[in-house]
Amino acid sequence: MGKSLFIAEKPSVAQQFGAALGENLSRRDGYLEGEHMVITWCVGHLVTMSYPDVYDEKYKKWRLETLPFLPTEFKYEVISSSAKQYGIVTSLMKRDDVDTIYVCTDSGREGEYIYRLVEQMSGVTGKVRKRVWIDSQTEEEILRGVKEAKDLSEYDNLSDAAYLRAKEDYLMGINFSRLLSIRYGNSMANFLNEKYCVVSVGRVMTCVLGMIVRREREIRNFEKTPFYRVLAGVDVAGANLSMEWKAVVGSRYENSPLLYKENGFKEMASAVKLIEETLEMEPGSAVLDEERRIMGQAKGSIEKIEKKKEKKKPPLLYNLAELQNDCSKFFKISPDETLAVVQELYEKKLVTYPRTDARVLSTAVAKEIHKNIRGLLGIPGVRDYAQTILDQEMYKGLAKTRYVNDKQITDHYAIIPTGQGLSALKGLNSRAVYIYETIVRRFLAIFYPPAEYEKLNFTIKSGSEYFFASEKYLKEPGYLSLMEYSFRKKKTATADAKEAAAVDNGSEENEGEEDENLNINMAEVLAQIKKGDEVGIGSMQIKEGETSPPKRYNSGAMILAMENAGQLIEDEELRSQIKGSGIGTSATRAEILKKLVNNKYIALNKKTQIYTPTLQGEMIFDVVNASIPSLLNPELTASWEKGLTYVADGEITADEYMVKLENFIKQKTARVLANNNQYAMQGMYRAAAQYYKK
Template identity: 65%
Template structure:
């Protein structure tokens, strides 16, 4: 009987597989071996797509005459600095005493691609191949993955989508970067007083650049509009509270052109006119409505990678790339489940075994006391019937949760990594706690035929906030906020008010507000915007079609953002994590906007991602997808070749350069 070969994506993962197998493994150079098994590893990618000049030396020189570049057969090559490990892995894959290959690369599209490229370049034939698909690196999960490994052919459609994703990025990057550079590079370089400029374009990165530039221009062009609200100050038996006037049905200002919105005027004079009338109305207000109700707030869904990256950006001011690095480390130390997931729920199978995770967390001191309630109330029973479990919402992996194992490894990670782990633990434990309950009270008062409204809210039952902490309340009120949070004593006094009561209208005042511009993206909200690209699309039908297929994937979004910052198209404020474009980023946006406009829009990128999902699901073929891709690239590339608008764009460049005076002046001097 031949040996089994286990091939992992990284040395550290291979080590965990070797431990789980519990065989007397001896270390070799580049692999581990026992009498029954061999364990080896890639070091990330060992094989890559060849540069165009490998196809033909003529492609080395960028020229319009060689575009579009659409090879019939794609060429691949071993990455030079990892050739030694490739040779080791290739030799092991083809060893005569190896009859079964267990593919243990990361359980996702990219992990599949890493192995398939190695197998392709190693020319492996006549071996039984099994795919190990796991959600954590605990010993129990590794052994389950090996035991339940399917034939590798079951993942052929996923492999097809992986190859297509790489070809798509490769072809779009080469063709669009070259055509845009050849057409607009010289005029941008001349404008910036540089020797040359290369325009980097890509399926995802150019779309993200477009989102950031558009937001910046919305902010830049935003004109603040002042408005004036009328606030009434009321008193009843030493209980003082405020109410906001609104032009509801019956108001003499209903539909008035003087209104900015139903709760404000365009001018101070119009607001003052109302105040004067109210002050002359007798000083008494009647409570025409008193409404009391309870409002429940359920624990949020579990973390997927995008939600975790957003939360870490807000709480710890760390980039999505750093969050991914940290959670990957926690995964490799067996502390959490697989991080590159889009799902925010668990599978039914995991829910039925969730007591194992909870039992392990009893040894995690910061939250150990919280497990008492779960154990006493047995709230983990029947978890599969809750909204936190939904098999139909899981594609490759379920949400990120703590395994309950590997706790000793927490001592070896950074303080920030421990904070991220604690965040994941608390989000997980919160789903076993009841909803938080708020008591709400809504008052409507009538003074001189005009109506004022007061809304109050107080936390009555902490519920899951015992786990996650009570959200901080904002100081003061913006014009958007409708509820004030009183202290409990005032709220108790307000409870005594009833419909029909007369209260004292002590005073009326005008409060000036102004409209706010859209907020800039920060690194976390950018990741969420990429994940939820459908929300940025106006076409309802297309939005429904691409639901769940955002811009990029959970595995790539942070890297795309990092690349845009690295090539200086975007800047990231490390303290605030706010993202803004650079002058170069805006100039490239203008060039793309006047040549391949669809490349800037989420519709295109998200629909391509949806297409890859359809290939992975076997709903369309690779050939169908590739035909559409080549048509798109050829059509857009040839379209730009026919343009002659380079010098017309100078007006666009002139328009944005004043916002970057320092950058522009520096480039002129250099």
């Protein structure tokens, strides 16, 4: 009986397999060997696609007449810096005493591609090949993955998708970068006083650049609109409440052209007139003090008292995009930094596979979830919560909740703690420990009940006008009791109240100061009154606000916008309902943003984690928009990614996808070759340059 060869993606992963498989292994140069097995590793990619000049020397120089470059067969080569390890891996694959190869590279499209390239270049045949697909690097999961390993051929569709993704990026990058650099490079270089200028284009990268440039231009072109709200100081049962006027049904100003919105006027004079009418003052007699307040007397009556209970469920579990978004907010770190940390946590057995788009668990995992929870008893900060979940068996019935859905899982389920590897925490830096804590608390929260709020709404009527007040109280914290992160400062009661109000009344406008009624317990006031009771208005005030431009993308928001095909969906619940491949994948989005920064097409403020374009980035945007505008279309870019998913699922063939890709490149190349607008671009360059210091 021959030996089994296990091929991992990294040396550290190979060591995890060696420890789990329980054989006495000796260390050799580039591999481990025992009586029944050999374990080796890649070091990321060992093989890459060859540059065009390998096909023909004529492609070495960039010329329009050699485009489009569409080889009938693609060439590959060993990466020179990895040649030694490639030689070791392939020699082991060809050993006569090796009869079975276990593919243990990362369980995803890119991991599949890494191995398939090595196998293709080696030319090895006649071996049994098994695919190990695991969700964590715990001993139990590794052993399960090896035991249940399927024949590698069952992953051929995934392999096809991986090859196509690489070919697509390669062909679009080479053809369009050369095409646009030749056509527009000189005009850009002349404008920038540079010797030459390369227009680097990518299927996903250029689309993301477009999103950032468009947002910057929306901000520049935004014109602020002032508006004026009217507040009333109302005496209710001896308490003075600040209430806001709105032009609802029955108001003299309902649907009036004087309104900016139902709670504000376009002109201050309109707000002053409303106050005079309400306080029954002579027109033009109102005098505003420094706070734009007018004292007076008016009567009103209680029109409506409403109490509502609201529940807020624990959020869905983390996928990589959601975790990158929260880490951007919590720790001000970039998506690639978050991925590096969570990858380390994965390799130390602390969490499950990080490069996942799923935010739910599988039914199979839900059945054994108590093991993950039990493992967390070793963490002082969450021990009591984990113990409560176990003691009260709060994990039972999880499979029937929204946190478990086999249909929403493709390659991997959500990122959760394994409950193992806790000894590794001592060797981690504080940031890694905090990110681990973030994952742990999100995980444990799903077993706790919803947070319960009581919302109090109160309406008075004076004449034909209506004034409103509302407050929101947290009655039962539920899962929120778990979300006291050790790395965040505890909030004061006032801050909590303001945050609750902001969440409840989320607005795009900057409305100035907060209403000064947060210290009043409205519940106590409402207990003393009933509908129809008379109230007094003793003062009225005008608050000026102004509309706000859209926000620039920070690193977390950018990842979410990419995940949702260009839509920045702020609402966590709504995001969970939208299913799509998005722009790029969970494994590539951070790297794409990093490349844009390294190319100096965009800039990242490390303190705020906000992205802005550079002048060169804006110029490239204008060039692409004038030549191949579809590259800037998020929906189209997402559709390419969706097509790769169809290939992986076996819904379309690789040949069908390739025909579509080649036709796209031919059509776009022909359009650019027909253009002769490079000098007309100077006006666009100048328009962008005025916003940048020389």
